[in-house]
Ligand SMILES: O=C(O)CCC(=O)C(=O)O
């Protein structure tokens with residue numbers, strides 16, 4: 001791993017050391033204040049490019065094209081809202097996905113499986129432990145957004161989302177987010193409506209660099225990736241960890257996300 005992760009800046013290999021603890025504290029503080037932290041330069045120079053080169057042939061030939069018209073909740077309806085409520089405005093997402101089982105023995109999966117990474121993430125999130133998923137498809141996914149493609153506004157199902165940007169596009173593909181647009185107690189449908197109308201001044205934008213590890217509170221922070229332009233696709237890995245071991249998706253979930261159950 002010492003040829004992959006920049007341990008000088010991000011001492012995941014020295015758990016419990018003063019440097020490790022300082023990094024955990026800094027990350028926790030950013031999560032509390034902004035709902036997000038990112039570790040720019042997490043991967044050593046050239047590693048994101050090498051990881052991308054391993055994945056690109058699979059992405060080019062065997063990815064699942066994901067095209068969906070959805071609302072910000074990714075749900076067909078919200079029982080307490082009429083169907084025409086502006087918080088349920090429809091948006092479109094288009095992208096390409098590959099799953100962990102398609103990239104065995106890759107640099108990317110070796111990072112996902114590096115146990116000190118899960119322990120570091122858990123510490124920053126204030127959790128006792130995080131476990132890799134047992135799902136051979138869902139544990140790690142790579143999403144590509146090509147020219148004209150985008151991930152539209154949504155809230156995530158999980159409390160936190162961990163991504164690693166592998167390749168930045170020529171233009172567009174900006175990560176936009178609105179911290180704490182809702183809370184577990186307050187759905188803030190009026191605020192959601194304003195965001196979808198393009199009238200939320202608190203939206204922030206982040207242009208991530210390849211090799212950056214990003215952690216954000218996606219459950220109540222609305223976020224999207226703006227449309228990509230140019231010939232280079234945006235490629236991002238999403239790592240899935242859970243507080244309990246052995247988590248798998250149902251066949252229906254796999255079909256919905258990946259177009260196949262196994
Ligand atoms: O592509 C990104 O940067 C964000 C990914 C994301 O929001 C998700 O997978 O839910």
Ligand SMILES: [Fe+2]
Nearest residue numbers: 155156161218
């Ligand atoms: Fe998300």
